[in-house]
Amino acid sequence: MPLDVATAILQRRATKVFDATHEMPEHDLAALLDLTRRMPTAFNIQNWRFVVVRDADLRREIRAVAWDQPQVTDASALLILCADIKAWEKSPGRYWQDAPETARTTMVGMIDQYYRGREQVQRDEGLRSCGMAAGAIMLLAESMGYATCPMDGFDFDAVGRLIRLPADHEIVMFVAVGKSAAPPKPCGGIMPREALMIDDRFPG
Ligand SMILES: Cc1cc2nc3c(=O)[nH]c(=O)nc-3n(C[C@H](O)[C@H](O)[C@H](O)COP(=O)(O)O)c2cc1C
Numbered sequence: 279m280p281l282d283v284a285t286a287i288l289q290r291r292a293t294k295v296f297d298a299t300h301e302m303p304e305h306d307l308a309a310l311l312d313l314t315r316r317m318p319t320a321f322n323i324q325n326w327r328f329v330v331v332r333d334a335d336l337r338r339e340i341r342a343v344a345w346d347q348p349q350v351t352d353a354s355a356l357l358i359l360c361a362d363i364k365a366w367e368k369s370p371g372r373y374w375q376d377a378p379e380t381a382r383t384t385m386v387g388m389i390d391q392y393y394r395g396r397e398q399v400q401r402d403e404g405l406r407s408c409g410m411a412a413g414a415i416m417l418l419a420e421s422m423g424y425a426t427c428p429m430d431g432f433d434f435d436a437v438g439r440l441i442r443l444p445a446d447h448e449i450v451m452f453v454a455v456g457k458s459a460a461p462p463k464p465c466g467g468i469m470p471r472e473a474l475m476i477d478d479r480f481p482g
Contacts (some may be wrong), residue, residue, distance in 0.1 A: 344432035353454035361404020
């Protein structure tokens with residue numbers, strides 16, 4: 279029975295110790311990524327790319343440039359969330375393939391107008407998309423009985439070389455997914471809502 283969203287949020291923790299013997303069925307991984315693909319992206323450009331690292335040797339090589347963090351090799355799935363920074367200009371009609379032709383033409387024009395020449399926006403958009411995807415992966419995985427660890431403790435350039443990252447892509451983060459093998463340490467603390475919530479404007 280999948281968990282409701284609130285329970286998945288409350289239950290999720292960054293898991294440091296995974297059961298290294300557990301193998302994730304392909305259909306679970308497919309379900310995870312199929313639902314994640316339903317998260318939103320600006321102009322529906324779907325600029326996320328999900329590298330699923332299955333090769334055990336490659337996992338060991340990645341771990342060596344990730345502060346030797348055991349999650350990298352011991353999780354059932356290691357997902358490397360990458361942004362295709364130039365997705366906006368790669369046949370953008372495919373992002374609106376199911377829309378009426380007039381709508382598709384309009385959207386393709388808007389995409390070009392919005393992104394062309396705006397290098398930082400192109401990159402930031404990739405970070406936004408992958409951030410949302412990571413959140414979805416963690417909550418979906420939790421609801422399916424898996425634990426996760428979001429990670430950016432690694433040498434981005436070295437990992438990029440190991441996975442042959444294309445020049446117009448950026449690695450955003452990892453999400454390790456698997457079965458927890460040890461209870462998490464107590465939560466470090468959640469800031470009070472008042473410290474995080476701003477009414478209308480920041481103080482002048
Ligand atoms: C972007 C990001 C990067 C992180 N990188 C690592 C990491 O490299 N290794 C690790 O053990 N935890 C990592 N964490 C986990 C955080 O330390 C953890 O989420 C935070 O302390 C809150 O704890 P909780 O997730 O258990 O509630 C990362 C979390 C985020 C969101």
